[in-house]
Amino acid sequence: MVGLATVFGAGGGTSSYQEAEAADVIVMWGSNARNAHPIFFHHVLTAVNQGAKLYVVDPRRSETAQFADRWLGLHVGTDIALSNTIAREIIHAGLTNMSFVERATTGYDEYAASVEPWTLERGEQVTGVPADAIRELAHAYARAEAAQLCWTLGITEHHNGVDNVLSLCNLAILTGQVGRYGAGLTPLRGQNNVQGGGDMGALPNKLPGFQDIVDDQARAKFDAEWGVTVPSEDGWHLTQMFEAMERGDLRSVFVIGENPAQSEADVHRAVELLRDLDHLVVLDIYLTKTAELADVVLPGSASWCESDGTVTNSERRVQRVRKALDPPGDARDDIDILLDLARHLGHDWHYDDHEEIWDELRRLSPMHAGMSWARLETLGGIQWPCPSDDQLEPPYLHGRLWADDPDQLGRRAPFTVVVDDPPVEALSDHYPLRLTTGRRLDSYNTGVQSGGYRSPNRLGETLDLSPEDAHRLGVADGEQVRISSARGQVVAPARIDPGLRPGLVFMTFHFPDEVDVNQLTIDATDPKAGTAEFKAAAVRVERLTHVSTPT
Numbered sequence: 001m002v003g004l005a006t007v008f009g010a011g012g013g014t015s016s017y018q019e020a021e022a023a024d025v026i027v028m029w030g031s032n033a034r035n036a037h038p039i040f041f042h043h044v045l046t047a048v049n050q051g052a053k054l055y056v057v058d059p060r061r062s063e064t065a066q067f068a069d070r071w072l073g074l075h076v077g078t079d080i081a082l083s084n085t086i087a088r089e090i091i092h093a094g095l096t097n098m099s100f101v102e103r104a105t106t107g108y109d110e111y112a113a114s115v116e117p118w119t120l121e122r123g124e125q126v127t128g129v130p131a132d133a134i135r136e137l138a139h140a141y142a143r144a145e146a147a148q149l150c151w152t153l154g155i156t157e158h159h160n161g162v163d164n165v166l167s168l169c170n171l172a173i174l175t176g177q178v179g180r181y182g183a184g185l186t187p188l189r190g191q192n193n194v195q196g197g198g199d200m201g202a203l204p205n206k207l208p209g210f211q212d213i214v215d216d217q218a219r220a221k222f223d224a225e226w227g228v229t230v231p232s233e234d235g236w237h238l239t240q241m242f243e244a245m246e247r248g249d250l251r252s253v254f255v256i257g258e259n260p261a262q263s264e265a266d267v268h269r270a271v272e273l274l275r276d277l278d279h280l281v282v283l284d285i286y287l288t289k290t291a292e293l294a295d296v297v298l299p300g301s302a303s304w305c306e307s308d309g310t311v312t313n314s315e316r317r318v319q320r321v322r323k324a325l326d327p328p329g330d331a332r333d334d335i336d337i338l339l340d341l342a343r344h345l346g347h348d349w350h351y352d353d354h355e356e357i358w359d360e361l362r363r364l365s366p367m368h369a370g371m372s373w374a375r376l377e378t379l380g381g382i383q384w385p386c387p388s389d390d391q392l393e394p395p396y397l398h399g400r401l402w403a404d405d406p407d408q409l410g411r412r413a414p415f416t417v418v419v420d421d422p423p424v425e426a427l428s429d430h431y432p433l434r435l436t437t438g439r440r441l442d443s444y445n446t447g448v449q450s451g452g453y454r455s456p457n458r459l460g461e462t463l464d465l466s467p468e469d470a471h472r473l474g475v476a477d478g479e480q481v482r483i484s485s486a487r488g489q490v491v492a493p494a495r496i497d498p499g500l501r502p503g504l505v506f507m508t509f510h511f512p513d514e515v516d517v518n519q520l521t522i523d524a525t526d527p528k529a530g531t532a533e534f535k536a537a538a539v540r541v542e543r544l545t546h547v548s549t550p551t
């Protein structure tokens with residue numbers, strides 16, 4: 001979102017889901033949407049069934065890649081090398097959308113010069129993707145009537161995740177594949193309402209509606225409504241909080257609906273820091289690993305189907321959720337717990353119902369102003385921005401970039417020179433394999449909500465490796481292996497996956513009691529977004545059992 005905000009001024013995906021069906025080329029870049037975003041992937045498959053071409057850029061031949069016309073299996077962390085090579089090919093083939101570049105962008109000459117060294121040959125050498133596949137993707141993307149470029153964590157969970165995003169934005173503005181129906185940039189969001197969290201100002205530098213905390217005028221509005229003085233400086237994002245704990249500057253933490261004692265990179269360190277706090281409070285619907293470390297646990301909050309409110313999805317669509325069940329026992333809505341807490345802190349916060357809270361947001365956040373609950377009900381959800389009560393904006397953002405009138409065109413989209421920057425942890429003789437971590441269809445994040453099931457088909461954690469590496473290590477399917485990094489080690493059964501190329505291994509972070517995978521990952525972090533490099537650690541794999549399997 002930081003990258004998108006830098007180029008276009010708004011930190012949200014530019015398109016609606018439906019538009020994927022109008023695209024004739026779709027690129028899924030570092031996104032395993034077949035497993036992680038199946039609803040969106042339905043729209044992609046509809047397009048594919050209508051003849052759209054699907055390209056997948058992923059080090060693994062993921063389930064998503066299995067539906068692709070062409071899979072580009074790059075080495076982990078070489079995305080900028082690949083996008084720069086694609087850009088040079090587009091420019092040299094005369095496929096740049098020059099009229100769009102001239103009217104709506106800045107910095108083209110410097111950008112074009114920066115990608116000049118990225119010949120197809122060099123691109124192939126650095127990324128491992130055959131030159132003809134790079135060329136094919138470049139031509140298809142640039143020539144498409146409408147192309148969608150979608151990405152997820154394969155792009156953002158790197159120490160240079162923001163640069164990775166900027167390098168994809170470059171491709172879109174080079175070819176004019178943005179700001180039109182069907183053409184756009186679609187970063188798929190993670191948890192159900194993570195977009196909504198950001199929209200509501202759950203970010204260290206933003207007020208609700210992405211208004212800057214450092215903007216005096218914006219703050220004044222909130223000061224007046226709330227009768228307080230909103231702090232005028234940016235706060236800390238998650239990784240900065242852990243750094244502040246390390247320095248001793250942060251001594252008390254309130255965790256709501258997050259399980260950092262398992263989801264943080266280099267989790268040994270994270271747990272030590274959480275344990276050392278003077279005061280840790282956790283509000284969750286389960287007793288998580290983090291809650292086990294807490295001084296106070298506020299238990300039994302109501303889950304999403306037991307409360308009223310809204311959620312926002314990756315296409316910026318705000319939808320109503322309605323209470324379907326009473327919460328069990330003494331469980332209460334999160335908001336009631338927070339309101340009580342505020343009262344104990346001396347603030348008389350009172351709302352008759354959830355709608356009143358929403359209407360306060362509509363007064364303060366212009367992009368939500370036109371979204372009354374009645375209208376959300378009638379229309380079945382509304383995308384932001386929605387400033388007006390009686391109109392709807394187009395489903396895609398940045399149409400202004402195509403406006404003839406320079407006043408309407410507004411701020412131009414800048415190209416950014418981005419430099420190839422491999423993962424922080426290089427492979428070595430001691431740690432010769434690249435570990436990338438992620439998701440499967442049947443595992444949800446840290447397993448708090450999905451790890452407890454008992455089924456004969458329960459897979460449990462595995463270390464997925466290529467047939468070639470399994471052969472080299474003398475490991476058969478199901479045999480126990482030890483996986484070690486510079487930070488820790490875990491034991492798991494091996495699973496041979498022909499979708500993995502030699503040198504690459506894969507795990508989830510879902511089964512902590514059995515295998516605490518984040519002991520292995522590195523907490524190298526993107527300085528701008530605070531996202532850790534979950535996608536690239538260096539590891540060693542050793543066989544533990546020496547029993548030969550029956551043939």
Ligand SMILES: Nc1nc2c(c(=O)[nH]1)N[C@H]1C(S)=C(S)[C@@H](COP(=O)(O)OP(=O)(O)OC[C@H]3O[C@@H](n4cnc5c(=O)[nH]c(N)nc54)[C@H](O)[C@@H]3O)O[C@H]1N2
Pocket residue numbers: 029030031032033035036037057058059060062075076077078079152153154155189190191436437438439440441442443444445535
């Ligand atoms: N079933 C299920 N669905 C989920 C979740 C879940 O836990 N389970 N979690 C939700 C959340 S919070 C999120 S954020 C999303 C995440 O959704 P995704 O980002 O799609 O999921 P991941 O499996 O983490 O990573 C996606 C892909 O990135 C690839 N990748 C790794 N390194 C690189 C690289 O260097 N370059 C490129 N191009 N690709 C790379 C991996 O091989 C993987 O296939 O899913 C959401 N949906």
Ligand SMILES: Nc1nc2c(c(=O)[nH]1)N[C@H]1C(S)=C(S)[C@@H](COP(=O)(O)OP(=O)(O)OC[C@H]3O[C@@H](n4cnc5c(=O)[nH]c(N)nc54)[C@H](O)[C@@H]3O)O[C@H]1N2
Pocket residue numbers: 153157190191256257258259260263264265283284285286288301302303304334437438439444445446447448449508509517518521534
């Ligand atoms: N190795 C590795 N680590 C990763 C990643 C990776 O790809 N690889 N991905 C990272 C990413 S993208 C993410 S999003 C994080 C996920 O990390 P977390 O967010 O820490 O993991 P979850 O398991 O999704 O935890 C969500 C918590 O919210 C609670 N919860 C659910 N509903 C409610 C509610 O209504 N109210 C309250 N109060 N609590 C509720 C659940 O019980 C659960 O404990 O992990 C990160 N860590």
Ligand SMILES: [Mo]
Pocket residue numbers: 189190191
């Ligand atoms: Mo996520």
